[in-house]
Amino acid sequence: MSENQGVQSVDRALRLLELLSAHDEGVKLTDLAREAGLATSTVHRLLTTLEMRGFAQAEAGSGRWHVGRRAFEVGSAFTRQHHFVAPALPFLRRLRDRTHETANLGVIEGGEVVTLSQVESREIIRAISPPGGRAPVLCSGMGKAIIASWSDDAIDRLVARYGLRKITARSLFSPEAVQHEIAEVRMRGFAVDDEEYVPGLRCVAAVVWSPQGEAAFAISISGLATRMTPERVTECGGIVCELARELTAKLGGRAP
Amino acid sequence: MSENQGVQSVDRALRLLELLSAHDEGVKLTDLAREAGLATSTVHRLLTTLEMRGFAQAEAGSGRWHVGRRAFEVGSAFTRQHHFVAPALPFLRRLRDRTHETANLGVIEGGEVVTLSQVESREIIRAISPPGGRAPVLCSGMGKAIIASWSDDAIDRLVARYGLRKITARSLFSPEAVQHEIAEVRMRGFAVDDEEYVPGLRCVAAVVWSPQGEAAFAISISGLATRMTPERVTECGGIVCELARELTAKLGGRAP
DNA sequence: GTATACATTCCACGATACGGAAATTTTAGC
DNA sequence: GCTAAAATTTCCGTATCGTGGAATGTATAC
Numbered sequence: 001m002s003e004n005q006g007v008q009s010v011d012r013a014l015r016l017l018e019l020l021s022a023h024d025e026g027v028k029l030t031d032l033a034r035e036a037g038l039a040t041s042t043v044h045r046l047l048t049t050l051e052m053r054g055f056a057q058a059e060a061g062s063g064r065w066h067v068g069r070r071a072f073e074v075g076s077a078f079t080r081q082h083h084f085v086a087p088a089l090p091f092l093r094r095l096r097d098r099t100h101e102t103a104n105l106g107v108i109e110g111g112e113v114v115t116l117s118q119v120e121s122r123e124i125i126r127a128i129s130p131p132g133g134r135a136p137v138l139c140s141g142m143g144k145a146i147i148a149s150w151s152d153d154a155i156d157r158l159v160a161r162y163g164l165r166k167i168t169a170r171s172l173f174s175p176e177a178v179q180h181e182i183a184e185v186r187m188r189g190f191a192v193d194d195e196e197y198v199p200g201l202r203c204v205a206a207v208v209w210s211p212q213g214e215a216a217f218a219i220s221i222s223g224l225a226t227r228m229t230p231e232r233v234t235e236c237g238g239i240v241c242e243l244a245r246e247l248t249a250k251l252g253g254r255a256p
Numbered sequence: 257m258s259e260n261q262g263v264q265s266v267d268r269a270l271r272l273l274e275l276l277s278a279h280d281e282g283v284k285l286t287d288l289a290r291e292a293g294l295a296t297s298t299v300h301r302l303l304t305t306l307e308m309r310g311f312a313q314a315e316a317g318s319g320r321w322h323v324g325r326r327a328f329e330v331g332s333a334f335t336r337q338h339h340f341v342a343p344a345l346p347f348l349r350r351l352r353d354r355t356h357e358t359a360n361l362g363v364i365e366g367g368e369v370v371t372l373s374q375v376e377s378r379e380i381i382r383a384i385s386p387p388g389g390r391a392p393v394l395c396s397g398m399g400k401a402i403i404a405s406w407s408d409d410a411i412d413r414l415v416a417r418y419g420l421r422k423i424t425a426r427s428l429f430s431p432e433a434v435q436h437e438i439a440e441v442r443m444r445g446f447a448v449d450d451e452e453y454v455p456g457l458r459c460v461a462a463v464v465w466s467p468q469g470e471a472a473f474a475i476s477i478s479g480l481a482t483r484m485t486p487e488r489v490t491e492c493g494g495i496v497c498e499l500a501r502e503l504t505a506k507l508g509g510r511a512p
Numbered sequence: 513g514t515a516t517a518c519a520t521t522c523c524a525c526g527a528t529a530c531g532g533a534a535a536t537t538t539t540a541g542c
Numbered sequence: 543g544c545t546a547a548a549a550t551t552t553c554c555g556t557a558t559c560g561t562g563g564a565a566t567g568t569a570t571a572c
Contacts, residue, residue: 006305007529009560010269014309018326021333030518039562044520049262053270054366063519063569067333069365069390070274072372075331076388077277077323086376093349109325110310116328120342132332134325263560265529286549295531300551319538319550 012038013046017071020056021132026064075132082107084208084217084251085117091247092119092219098243099236101223102128104203106142107216109134111162113143116217127198128222136165138172141193141205142218148185149207149215149256155182170195190237191218195225202228204236206244209253216253219244268294269302273327276312277388282320331388338363340464340473340507341373347503348375348475354499355492357479358384360459362398363472365390367418369399372473383454384478392421394428397449397461398474404441405463405471405512411438427452446493447474451481458484460492462500465509472509475500 005011019035020027027035033043047065050056054070079085088105095103096119105117112134120128129135137143137158147155159175172178185191193203205220221236228236248255261267275291276283283291289299303321306312310326335341344361351359352375361373368390376384385391393399393414403411415431428434441447449459461476477492484492504511 006308007265007269007301009263009265009528010302010305011309013263013266013269014306014311014326017330018309021330024333024336026337028518029520040519041521041562041564042560045263045560046266048520049266050270052262053267053274055270066337067330069334069370070270071327072331072334073370073388073390074273074277074323075328075334076386077280078325078328078331080280080386081282081322086380089375114325114329119345124342130332130336132329134329265559284549285551296550297531297533297552298529301529304551 009046012036012042013050016043016046017050017055017067020065020067021071023066026059026062026066028064032065079116082116082217087251088208088217088219088247089117089119091243091250092117095119095219095221095240095243096121098239099221099223101221101228101236104129104142104220104222106140106218106220108137108143108146111137111158113137113140113146113218115142121223125201125222125224127201135197136162136167138164138178139167139193139197141191141203141220141222144181144185144191144193145205145207145218145220146215148182148191152179152182155179167197168195168199172196188237189241192233192237193222200225202233204228204233204240206237206240208244208251209248209255211252211254213254213256216251219247265302268292268298269306272299272302273306273311273323276321276323277327279322282315282318282322284320288321335372338372338473343507344464344473344475344503345373345375347499347506348373351375351475351477351496351499352377354495355477355479357477357484357492360385360398360476360478362396362474362476364393364399364402367393367414369393369396369402369474371398377479381457381478381480383457391453392418392423394420394434395423395449395453397447397459397476397478400437400441400447400449401461401463401474401476402471404438404447408435408438411435423453424451424455426450444493445497448489448493449478456481458489460484460489460496462493462496464500464507465504465511467508467510469510469512472507475503 015036030040033040047056054068056065057068058065092103100121102121103119104115106113106115115129115131115133118131159178164172166173172181190204190206202225203220203222205218207215207218210216271292286296289296303312310324312321313324314321348359348361356377358377359375360371362369362371371385371387371389374387415434420428422429428437446460446462458481459476459478461474463471463474466472
């Protein structure tokens with residue numbers, strides 16, 4: 001076992017699970033082996049072990065492999081740890097109904113925002129991160145909304161640790177740009193992802209506070225940039241903030 | 257590696273994930289080792305491997321271990337494979353709004369029903385299976401609704417393969433009881449879990465059909481038996497059936 | 513029907529994963 | 543604050559396990 005890399009076969013199996021989850025339509029064993037850089041016999045053995053416990057399954061007929069239901073069962077435990085996900089759902093729905101855009105709820109984990117819950121608008125936009133999806137904190141409306149509540153030192157440490165990823169032409173590219181952006185968020189009370197993660201997509205987010213006065217999580221709406229004009233962003237920002245305040249109150253939270 | 261048991265360390269790691277998911281408030285390493293029947297050093301090594309890939313995480317402060325966000329991300333892929341989960345959500349909401357009970361959507365996987373989606377009523381009843389939760393097919397309203405569309409031979413094979421588990425005093429206990437129950441479901445058009453899985457809890461379910469005329473999944477409502485009187489069950493059965501028919505139509509399905 | 517690709521099984525070998533022991537850290541009780 | 547107990551983390555010798563290449567079996571494409 002090489003230094004600090006954990007148990008090799010477990011690491012490999014988890015890697016295969018991650019790859020499976022990236023293939024919504026399933027993937028053939030040989031292709032998976034190629035993607036993972038492993039021998040087909042190794043991948044076969046690891047997959048059948050995952051299958052035995054229900055974490056992976058082979059589709060009858062095509063033989064393509066998929067994430068299995070035990071992965072869903074285990075993964076659901078993650079959201080159950082966040083007791084706010086269920087009570088937040090009616091607020092996401094109202095947010096969606098008032099803005100006619102997809103409403104999201106997310107938290108920061110590591111240097112990324114994870115979408116925990118979502119209520120889609122009538123128009124389903126595939127580019128929007130689904131539940132389980134993630135984005136770098138600094139390319140995400142929800143991420144920027146949450147870290148705007150942090151100290152400047154803490155933000156600098158995040159930037160130093162995870163860096164700045166230039167995913168689109170509009171991604172934040174320098175520590176100065178980050179500082180300027182965070183100042184904007186603090187002034188406005190909401191954050192905007194202005195095509196920084198996905199070209200053509202805008203997102204408006206605000207934080208929900210915990211009883212301890214910390215930014216527990218964020219809620220947001222996402223929509224096409226063609227529709228989300230600057231005027232519309234301001235309007236939606238007000239709505240997101242209003243519902244974030246109501247949800248804070250509902251959960252017994254308080255802004256600092 | 258003993259015969260037909262897959263890769264030992266992978267199997268163990270997955271076992272640990274399952275155990276973590278059963279502890280919503282987290283679990284200490286020593287307790288987990290005891291539960292898994294493994295040495296603490298082994299569990300430590302496996303947990304840190306899971307942690308490296310984000311499938312498990314140790315809670316700062318208490319040191320208790322939890323399912324990590326990558327498990328949620330991977331697990332979410334499972335519901336994305338079921339393209340009907342998202343479009344079904346508005347119907348679950350309407351079902352909840354009309355009956356004032358918790359609405360659920362589930363599929364059969366193995367000899368069990370897995371809850372894929374849920375819209376809770378105002379009164380949160382902890383005994384109801386959350387998303388990711390599972391119940392034996394023959395103790396579940398959704399399970400019985402789905403298999404009532406199968407041939408008698410297929411039902412007999414299910415019973416033979418998975419058996420009948422007497423979980424409560426009211427669980428189905430014999431193949432004859434199963435046959436009688438299935439006949440009732442077919443006659444009524446909906447299934448009822450009459451405290452067969454959880455004492456004090458009733459559930460009314462109907463199937464949603466696929467374009468191929470097969471029972472794709474089921475939707476249901478669950479409520480306390482004190483409130484779900486026989487009259488109420490009949491009333492709710494009609495509503496569940498109505499919404500199941502509408503959802504079938506919406507998804508381009510057809511009853512056989 | 514044949515060639516190719518994919519999936520599955522086998523097996524020799526060496527590296528890895530194991531668990532007990534020891535060391536370190538944390539917690540509980542007084 | 544001190545001490546004992548419990549929990550966690552690290553170390554290490556050993557033998558079992560996991561590996562990938564080869565062989566075999568099955569499915570697919572032409």
